[in-house]
Amino acid sequence: MPPPGAPELRGDCADCFGLCCVALSFSAVEGFPSDKGAGEPCGHLRDDFGCAVHRELRPRGYAGCATYDCFGAGQKASRHTFGGVDWRQEPATAPAMFAVLPVLRQLQELLHYLAEARALPAAHPLHTELARVYGLTERLTLADADTLLVTDVARHRAEVVAPLLARAAELARGTRPDGRTGRGAGPRRLRGADLSGARFTGADLRGADLRGARLIAADLRGADLRGADLIGADLRGADLAGADLRDTLFLTQSQLDAAKGDSTTALPPRPVRPAHWGTAP
Ligand code: SF4
Structure with a gap:
């Protein structure tokens, strides 16, 4: 298995x-400056497949591309x-190529999470199964493309990958940041909850189960996470200024890129601090 962040697991x-x-x-309602249909090349796509506005995506309103x-x-x-x-x-290959992308992306995302789980010290008993x-x-x-297009990724995720990732997370969350064992200090089981706009300023969310939670624009300033x-939490617009995210599980670069933070947000070694947050002290 490659290490987390290996080139084959990054765009x-x-x-x-x-x-x-x-x-x-x-579309404009998703925060883009205009609408574009699936299968339609973006007007900024160059002939060499590069982006003509790559260095100024956010100022031009393409935060969705940046994340x-x-x-x-x-x-x-x-x-x-x-x-x-x-x-x-x-x-003639274009329709199949464009249809394959989201299927492959879901599978590659699963590979990313499996590599992350493999790197958790507490998940050592699961290494053989993870591999x-x-x-x-x-x-x-x-x-091949035809096979990919009929692959039941949702079933593979639900029946094969997700239970294993959950076991890895349980093992990891069973070791609290203070070294004691137990389910973790996170008092709430918030899995899948809609917490958009919720106020968690300074909250103790250590070891919390936030799998798939909607934390859009949530106030997490100073929270201990x-x-x-x-995994799968929606952090778009969430304010992580001063929050402690060290040792969080399954945090992705795009989750961080979509959130707000500042130079005092404490992060794990990976992913990297988004450039638009400013630098660490
Ligand atoms: S990165 Fe975004 S703005 Fe740039 S070409 Fe692609 S879709 Fe267009």
């Missing part, structure tokens, strides 16, 4: 046919699934 726009800039739709992470699906679809032949050279499921999932990503499980 590499230079090795991709600009797939997310064509395949995916966006998107394909987990390596773009280059895998471009180079492996479609053998390096792009949709401009072979327009087996990683291999199983990776094999799915290497299938050490050891909290944030």
Whole structure:
């Protein structure tokens, strides 16, 4: 298994046919400056598949592009699934190529989480099983386009990957940041809860189960989130200024990029501090 953050688990726009800039739709109501339909190339996509406004995405209103992470699906679809032949050279392949991207992205995201789980010291008893499921999932990503398009990713996630990640998280959350054992100090089971706009200023959320929680624009300033499980949590616009996110589980770069923070937000070694937050003290 590759380590978390390995090149094959991160988007590499230079090795991709600009797939997310064509395949995916966006709209003004989602915070983009205009509407774009799925399968329609963005007007800023260059002939070499680079982005003409890459350095100024946020000021131009493309925060959604700045926070998107394909987990390596773009280059895998471009180079492996479609053998390096792009949709401009072979327009007939375009519909399949664009349809494959979201399928591959979901699978690559699962690989990312499995690699993260493998790196948790407390998950050591699960290493063999994590490697087996990683291999199983990776094999799915290497299938041809027709097979990918009928792959039941939701079932694979629900029946194979999610239970294993939950076990890894339980093991990790069972070791509290203060070294004592137990379910963690997080008092609330907030899994999947809609906490949009909620006020958690200075809250003790250590070890909390926040899997899939909607924390859009939540006030988490100064909150202690050490050891909290944030897999799939929606942190768009959440204010993490001064919050402690060291040892959080399954925190992704796009979650951080979509949130607000400042130089006092304490982060794990990975992901990296978003440039628009400012620098650490
Ligand atoms: S603005 Fe740039 S990154 Fe966003 S969709 Fe358009 S070309 Fe792609």
